[in-house]
Amino acid sequence: MVRCVQLVMGPAGVGKSTYCAALQQHGMVSRQPVHVVNMDPAADALAYEPAADVRELITVDDVSDELALGPNGALVYCMEYVLEDVEWLEEVVTSFVDGDWVVLDMPGQVELYTHFECVRELIRLMERQMEARCCAVFLLDASFLGDASKFFAGALTAMSAMLQLGVPHLNVLSKVDLVKRRLPDRGVEGEEEPWMVVPGEEEREEAFEGALERFLLPDVPALVAELDAKMDARFRALNARVGALLEDYSLVQLVPFSSTDEEAIADAMLQVGMLLQHDEEREVRPQPEWEGTV
Ligand SMILES: Nc1nc2c(ncn2[C@@H]2O[C@H](COP(=O)(O)OP(=O)(O)OP(=O)(O)O)[C@@H](O)[C@H]2O)c(=O)[nH]1
Ligand SMILES: [Mg+2]
Structure with a gap:
């Protein structure tokens, strides 16, 4: 008896809830049930139909009012509360x-994954008490990884979470459709007669692939050189070490994702499935009840 659990994490606004909604939709179409549990006690409206919701147990607003804590303190309090009252999660997961x-x-x-103990302890409890096989899906927003310093900052944050949580880990590059949308719709300045060049769909597609490659197959030495050019010379050795660290441990590998791209959603599911050897756990089951509702 094993349940495969994805913990979808990452900085604020990277698209975690949208990723969960996309997975739920994909699961309906591919007849692979995906139960999304809202674990954000400060969430507003949800973009998916939650199988369970932590706000049934505790909310950031209640904690802020009762204990006069700020939003971050209240959130950490809520997560520690979930850990103490773990029967709620156990009932849900099992x-x-x-x-x-x-x-x-x-x-x-993001501190919940890189600094505090509560999420790590929740994972250990799920593994020990709830026969769960857990993995971390860490989202990084494509629109925030534009230059070398942001790229390294993102990759290092994801790495901190990976080291802290100690479970199989997948880095996902979210909102890649925005990379495409932000491509110039005319020739790039500096090129010959740029105002004459209006790329067609094929050229845009090629430019998109090129822009995406910068994230997906990053040229780390070139990114390090970009950093060196911006920073004081005394940081060069540090930049080189950080680059080597990420490269040596393949920590810069990202899976591209866009909530509107069915192929990308299926691929993300496949990658996470491989990470947890999910297929071994699948049962052949009769037609699901919700058939016909999609
Ligand atoms: N273009 C585009 N927008 C996206 C995508 N995924 C999410 N968004 C948008 O990004 C914004 C934030 O998305 P959420 O899913 O709420 O992000 P989140 O990480 O759950 O945010 P918090 O829970 O507040 O940390 C919303 O306006 C989404 O519509 C995507 O793949 N493409
Ligand atoms: Mg969210």
């Missing part, structure tokens, strides 16, 4: 059938 996906839509405070 209510699902073996082989179904359980997707936890986590809050956007």
